[in-house]
Amino acid sequence: MRALLFLLLIAALPRAQSADLAAAEAIVQGRCFICHGANGESSSPVFPRLAGQNAAYVARQLADYRSGKRKSSTMQPMVEELSPADMQALGEWFSRQPPQEHPVQDPELAAVGRFVYLRGNPFSGVPACASCHGPQALGSETLPRLAGQHAQYVENQIKLFNRRERTNDNAVMHGIASKLSELETKAVAAYLSGLK
Template structure:
């Protein structure tokens, strides 16, 4: 290779190396846009750092990005029912929904203090092992041993116990239908005590 060609190759490689270190412009814009939307709209119910102060509204800090995006799409399409959320997401694009998910996923989640140790202990057993007598499977088989979920499955660890209990009730009555139908058959087999126990356990994780 002649000196000129070698020089151009070296310069090109250096430029590519620098480019690899710089985040894409659209990624920076997405995060800035997500922050603006979160602070201007979402914070009213979900708190400044995704830490809602009411069990009516779920904690978003640390929640899986794709799952948040999936739920926002469901609220917008009407697959998941909520008059308040439908209004909030009406003008959001899919890119903005995913950007919001990534924004909240980066935040450090918290957890509740144990309020009922006995109930939490029952919940821990049910979560990890299920109830073979009634056919309730182990929650951990889908949501993971630590309750962290997966890309399209929610992080349950650290969520409000009251919120989790409400969602299980909605699944059991088929009032919430936008997610995996497996949750209907699981929740239908659970007693309210079991729902409350699992919710108490997960809120402390």
């Protein structure tokens, strides 16, 4: 009997996941698309691109907005009615959206950013961003995918970490952000914007 029940649960799993993704897409098309685009490819540098973002990372950020751990007068009202299951489904939905390739606005600046991202700046003590976010900037379940992100959005987040206004994520970023020069910040952001 237990084996039969187990098999029935396993058989129902794909349908449940499909329903969750359909519900997540309805939420995206009902509210998220306004800022983040219909497929997670925000056209405004004020809002992050979420296509291809790590599912667990998205779910955690949504939970942090809902709890107030991460501050945003825009996001708090958007997430107040979401359940933990909704947040997980949204994370999964965004993670499955294919990120688009975006041209780099300033290739020379991005070349400096590539150096800092991959090797850091040993002269000022800035570690390589790749040591945490990965060589392709794909992140992990706990760290964001940065590849293809709007340059201005990345710059803004680094500034928030530097001012200790972004406190819901890895506190290591506070120290790193404080060591980055304005040139390094802009260069790394430019480099990341062109990755896919």
